Amino acid sequence: MAQLFNALGFWNTSATRHTPIEDVQGIFSGSLIAALGLFMLASAGLLTGSTAGIAFLLHYAFGVNFGLAFFLLNLPFFYLSWTRLGMAFTVKTFIAIGLTSVMTSLQPKVMDISAIHPAWAALLGGLLLGFGLLALYRHRASLGGVGILGIYMQERFGIRAGLVQMAIDLCVLAVAFFVTTPPVVFYSVLGAVVLNLFVAINHRADRYIAL
Incomplete structure (x- = not known):
């Protein structure tokens, strides 16, 4: 029983590496919550930024399956992930994208x-x-795309991942004017700002170190 509690991290009182069980629950939970967020946006016909935003654009404009488009659009970013952030991050990110x-x-x-x-x-x-x-992020994974780029920029240059993602997200949403109405774009921008401010405020290396 003690070994199980240690594996789950219940008794950890110092900075230690996440156990495999902790990573499994963290990646599954993060993917499930992210999927619920995407569903919430889709229920109102809204978009978001990053590769998810592009997948939404393809879905709304051409009827492409969102899940499939989201998965395929993230594939090119795995090269950056593999070469700059390591194999473990890349594998966990691949799993997170597939689950989401x-x-x-x-x-x-x-x-x-x-x-x-x-x-x-x-x-x-x-x-x-x-x-x-x-x-x-706290289990060394992401949803790919701009998330990979954001983590690389934060770790390499100290630029907040949330701010990097916000800048790119707003560019993606600007393209939405060509496929949807201004009110939809306005509310989509609101959602992107809420998302990225939340990440920028809470994902800080000086407060939490993912191991």
């Missing part, structure tokens, strides 16, 4: 949101995505 893609596709089968105000969807969706990303 599958669970996002399954959400409509297990949950139905008949009506939600876009402002509320932007707030909840942004916060849920932020919580999901934070859980993944």
